Amino acid sequence: MDAVQELPDRELLTRHAQGDDQAFGVLVRRHRERLWAVAVRMMGDPDEASDALQDAFLSAFRAADRFRGESQVSTWLHRIVVNACHDRLRRRKVRPATPTEDSTLDVMSNERLGRMGGAPDHASQTEARMDVHAALELLPLDQRMALTLVDMLGYRVEEAARILDVASGTVKSRCARGRAKLLPSLAHLRNPQHPGDVTTGRGGVNPS
Amino acid sequence: MTSHPDVEALAFFAEELLEPDEERTVASHIDTCATCATTLDELTGVGEVLAAVPVPAMPRDVADLLDQRIAEAARERAAESPAETAGTPAGEASADGAAAVGVPPSGATVIPVSRRRRHKRSPGFMPKLMMVAAAAVLIGGGGAAVLNGGLSDTSEPAGGVAAPLQEDGGEEAAPDIAQSYTPQVVRSGTVYTEASLPEQAALTLDRSPVGGEPSSEDAGPMAAVEDAPVGVEECAVLLGEELGTRFTLVDDASYGDEGSRVWVLFAPLGERYEVYVVDPRCAQGGETAQSVLAQETVRTP
Numbered sequence: 001m002d003a004v005q006e007l008p009d010r011e012l013l014t015r016h017a018q019g020d021d022q023a024f025g026v027l028v029r030r031h032r033e034r035l036w037a038v039a040v041r042m043m044g045d046p047d048e049a050s051d052a053l054q055d056a057f058l059s060a061f062r063a064a065d066r067f068r069g070e071s072q073v074s075t076w077l078h079r080i081v082v083n084a085c086h087d088r089l090r091r092r093k094v095r096p097a098t099p100t101e102d103s104t105l106d107v108m109s110n111e112r113l114g115r116m117g118g119a120p121d122h123a124s125q126t127e128a129r130m131d132v133h134a135a136l137e138l139l140p141l142d143q144r145m146a147l148t149l150v151d152m153l154g155y156r157v158e159e160a161a162r163i164l165d166v167a168s169g170t171v172k173s174r175c176a177r178g179r180a181k182l183l184p185s186l187a188h189l190r191n192p193q194h195p196g197d198v199t200t201g202r203g204g205v206n207p208s
Numbered sequence: 209m210t211s212h213p214d215v216e217a218l219a220f221f222a223e224e225l226l227e228p229d230e231e232r233t234v235a236s237h238i239d240t241c242a243t244c245a246t247t248l249d250e251l252t253g254v255g256e257v258l259a260a261v262p263v264p265a266m267p268r269d270v271a272d273l274l275d276q277r278i279a280e281a282a283r284e285r286a287a288e289s290p291a292e293t294a295g296t297p298a299g300e301a302s303a304d305g306a307a308a309v310g311v312p313p314s315g316a317t318v319i320p321v322s323r324r325r326r327h328k329r330s331p332g333f334m335p336k337l338m339m340v341a342a343a344a345v346l347i348g349g350g351g352a353a354v355l356n357g358g359l360s361d362t363s364e365p366a367g368g369v370a371a372p373l374q375e376d377g378g379e380e381a382a383p384d385i386a387q388s389y390t391p392q393v394v395r396s397g398t399v400y401t402e403a404s405l406p407e408q409a410a411l412t413l414d415r416s417p418v419g420g421e422p423s424s425e426d427a428g429p430m431a432a433v434e435d436a437p438v439g440v441e442e443c444a445v446l447l448g449e450e451l452g453t454r455f456t457l458v459d460d461a462s463y464g465d466e467g468s469r470v471w472v473l474f475a476p477l478g479e480r481y482e483v484y485v486v487d488p489r490c491a492q493g494g495e496t497a498q499s500v501l502a503q504e505t506v507r508t509p
Binding site: 140141 | 222253255257264285
């Protein structure tokens, strides 16, 4: 068992393609946490992330003999997960008649500003997360995917480019466009504790 | 004084994506414009906000489900080629013990992923959609682009995610390669204009067999025509080769003030479509690209 655990990714994939019934399981356990993070960020919903991840790993399971070694196994797996998420997001996006993005973002931020009534320090982490995902939902998928990898998950632009199978410059421009579109709805979320410092009583009121 | 650059220009500036002269203009503007300097700062903030969203840890049940499904796949594979793994209960030994053994009995019945695709379409749409999907398959146009598109919801097996094209090459890729490069041809009756091309193209896509589920009720889906105009195939293939793309849909339509006949070619590009309006003479030799009258990129409806 230990021997299998220590095999490099590529060897595991080869063994799996040759009929080894354990190799792929090792590969899955080696990468699933990272790929889960990708899927859950992309989908914004654990159930859907789980579905996408299963789709992806089963697809990789079957496609392993087609892996030609042109990229890292990890990149290849990422790409399959990203594709699985993309498929699902696209279907999700096709369904509702979406209003135009810009006006929706404006409405969203206006509503929120009204609702929050100038007390941004009450914005809980959960609410911030929901806001972020609601905002991401309105981006074109290519921008959303680039931003998810680069900004949310911290992948280097070059890595994201390999995963998305596009040029680095394309990743950068997608990120730039995405950030510009998200600005109206997300700018207020930055450092939410900052404006509240004066009133939350941190430091002084509560004995530590 | 220069006018304010828009937010996108500032975002491009931050990524050093602007052309040198534009970059100089924006840079000098920011030096003197507090508003734009603030916006630039806020753009950095967007990245920070995104980075600050916590990632929930992978739930145990998700990990277990993955193990089960992989184990099941290994069992199925072993059953298909019994010689290789004779006597080995494939999969059951593949987990580190806990995952495969520790699951509750319900875990033994693996529920297809598709189960979760619930209530995503109005029931009224299903028969129509399936009909369109069937037509697309029968006609055989579009290939993987169609099969992996919005239509595949109803027809694909659970877990059927397309592996990345780049890695294709084995036997399973054969249907894709063998797939004729013939695009599907429709006649929407649209008179395209340069100004309205994006909207018109999006509507055609929306109604077409390749564009996914029609989203507007008043514009019904179109079926591919069987009497495709002569030369449309050559045109699509030649132009596709020239542009390094592959057209999956052609609208045999009209264009401009004169309403002259054109072919509007659609090629999928990620979740977008590249749209080319071409003169039907495009297949009659010469530079194919010169017959392109207009070009546009639209998002997949």
